[in-house]
Amino acid sequence: MASFVTEVLASSGKLEKEDLASKISKISRKVEDTKEEVCDMITKRYKEFLPSLQRSEELMGQVEEVSKEMDTLKNCIETEVQQNIHCSMAEYAKVKQQLEKNTVILTMLGHLKEFHNAMEEFSKAMAENKYVDAAKLLEKAQLSADSLKTWKSSELPLLRALSSELIVQRENFIYHLGDEWKRLAIWKLPSSKEPTNLRWSLKTELKLTLSCSKDGDPSCPALLSCILQALAIQGDLPYKIKLFSQVLLKNMLKPLVIYGGLSVKVTEHSDGPTLTVEHLESHCQQEHSTPSQVYTKLLLVLKTLHSHLLDVSVGEKKLSAILGELIWEELSHCIIHECLVYSIPTNSSQLEKYNAVIKETEEFERSLKEMQYLQRDSTDLLKYAKDVNCHFASKKCKDVIVAARKLMTSKMHNTVRIKPETKLTLPKLPAQGSEASGKQQTVKQSSEVEEEVRLAGHHQQLSSRTLCLPVCRISESVQQLMELALSTLREAVGSSTQCAMQLFFTVRNIFQLFYDVVPTYHKENLLKFPHLAAIQHNNCMYLAHHLLTLGHHFRPHLPQLLSDGIATFVDMVPSFRKLGAQCFLAQLNIQKAELLERLSSARNFSNLDDEENYTAASKAVRQVIHQLKQLGIVWQDVLPVNIYCKAMGSLLNTAICEVMAKIMMLEDISSEDGEHLHTLCQTLIEEGPLVFVPLAEERKNTTYQEEVPLFVQKWMTFKELVIVLRANLQEIVNRWAEGKGPLASEFSSSEMKSLIRALFQNTERRALALTKIK
Structure with missing residues (x-):
């Protein structure tokens, strides 16, 4: 304990070592004496048990x-030591601050030196056309300038001058590189004010120059690489x-795809x-190129560009790969649409020939991959070409719907006459297989034998007109729609x-479209012209008639998903029949309302002895x-005859x-x-x-048209009324x-009375006659 205090006092430098040692020695002695006396006192206290209080x-x-x-000495030591510690720390901080300031100044001077050296070397590199080195030196000078700007005194005029100089040199460098780039590819373009068309595209020209220096040195691929890499370092290459x-x-490229009459x-x-x-x-008459x-035209352009301009590496990529990433999506989209x-076939028989297009597309993409324009293995272009079946169906369906809508919106009054012998020309379908055809033949032979046996016993057979449409007229457009x-x-x-x-449901959509479009599109005419209403009735019945058997004819020859049962049109038959009947x-x-309107002008057939009343009634x-x-x-x-008669x-x-x-409402009818x-x-x-007299070609239908009471419900009643109007009472009673x-x-009796x-x-x-009417 004493040695520690002594050391502390000695480090203070203010108290004398001898004085401290003597005092500590005295205190130690007093402590020892006190200890002995305390021990003695305790001994006496506990041994003798009667200590002296004093x-x-x-x-x-x-x-x-x-x-x-001891406390006084402790306080003295602490006070002296703390004062000395604070003084030492303040001196140390001052020295440290000065040292840091000097270090920052040295660092800034180093940056200034680096900036100056970089700019000097940049000028030399530019003079020697070392564009890559010049670009790197500009980047180095930029780093030095950025470091200088982090200094607290960055607003100094010197730093502003350095920044201005750097900007000027960078812009000059980029402008110089831009000039070099422009000399590589020189465009001659039509005026932007002109519309984009075939003639407009004929004014396009691209000149690729092999001279990469102002002195006209031929073929400088190294210098070309330097220009492109310098542009990349400066961050201007992607924009260029x-x-x-x-522009390309x-x-x-796009005009060559769009216009079939253009070439390069x-x-x-x-x-x-x-x-x-x-x-x-x-190819002047050809609207679209094959x-x-x-592919031939595009490859000619891209190969020329690759061999004279784009076959240069910039970093890890070639320039052709960079260009390909920029143009491929839009170019492939243009080629597709x-x-x-x-080129998609409009007939299934041409689908096999389309394999040549798929191979040409594969060759086109392979050539682009060799020149590194294209990096991916799977592209939308090749995928589109390979999905020809789907696109054929989509195109066919679209064309069919467009053609069907055109037929539905055409004039209905152009008609064709349908006769019982007029049958729907069904296409010849391929056989379902030798076994199936053999089975069908066997069934057919057995059915023919049974038919012969049946006819031998019963000299009757079905009429040739069974399941045939009656004679009528339908719209020519509807017949074409069915075809x-x-x-x-x-x-x-x-x-x-x-x-x-797709094709099957497109056919269903055709008929659904007819059901929705025709009544709406021709609504006014169907109400206005009785002729068209009759034609629309026949059209609907014609379609309903063929929809009964249409699915049955094709179902066995369609894929399993369709042949299992969904390939049918029977469900649409009631709708079409209802549509025709409603129309x-x-x-x-409307015609009944007009008849009633005409009869309303007959003045209720009363007072016909008045000439005006009779004239009005007769006119009605x-x-x-x-x-x-x-x-x-x-x-x-x-x-048809029966519908007409009804x-x-x-x-x-x-x-x-x-x-x-x-007449029955009249209360008084004079003899006149x-x-x-x-x-x-x-x-x-x-x-x-x-009105029921048949046409010349319908004489065989006279039985329909001679039986007027069959179609006019109140005809016999009307004839009886006419008889009554001239009969006497006895004749009426009889x-x-x-x-x-x-x-x-x-x-009824009441009516007769x-x-x-x-x-x-x-x-x-x-009165007597009335009594007999019971």
């Missing part, structure tokens, strides 16, 4: 005094290549080749599963007859029902009125059935025959 207090005082002296690629694509000509000169876009006379022609898409559907399904036979699925019924309702009846005759002219050659019968029935209703009514009704009876006569079968009251005056004879 002596104890003195000893305690001595202990406290020694403790105070990108700008070059854009817009003015040379390479002219060799002493200072380098020139590529010129020219007009190809042999893939082979496009401006060339390959037009389009057949040809599309024929393409599906023998195709891949995916292709066949024609809407027109019938004549108008009805005229309307029916006009409809007959329009419909008779269009609609339609005309329904209209005639509407007219006579309206006439009967108005009765004669007039009989005359008007007789006109309907005589001229109404004329025809009633106590509720069993022909009159009773058409009228009401009619008798209107026709005859109130006499005993009338």
